[in-house]
Amino acid sequence: MESKYTLVSLIGRGTHGDVWHARSTSSGKDVAIKMERSGGLGSLKYEARVLSTLKHTKHTPSMYGFGRAADGRAYVAMTL
Numbered sequence: 413m414e415s416k417y418t419l420v421s422l423i424g425r426g427t428h429g430d431v432w433h434a435r436s437t438s439s440g441k442d443v444a445i446k447m448e449r450s451g452g453l454g455s456l457k458y459e460a461r462v463l464s465t466l467k468h469t470k471h472t473p474s475m476y477g478f479g480r481a482a483d484g485r486a487y488v489a490m491t492l
Contacts (some may be wrong), residue, residue, distance in 0.1 A: 416438070457478075
């Protein structure tokens with residue numbers, strides 16, 4: 413994981429990736445990190461694009477960032 417976030421614990425596993433409880437190294441805020449296992453952008457890039465256009469509600473997470481971890485895997489940081 414990049415130095416922007418520190419992974420705390422695994423929340424769940426899906427078909428293409430894992431969801432982690434993480435903490436922002438700059439603000440200390442708890443976030444959810446969805447990280448692809450394959451190393452490609454694929455569906456995660458599409459999901460990040462959709463999340464960035466949605467207004468945050470009780471049922472819709474806010475997206476905080478999108479990028480690649482130090483090992484090359486794509487990730488999306490969002491509301492925990």
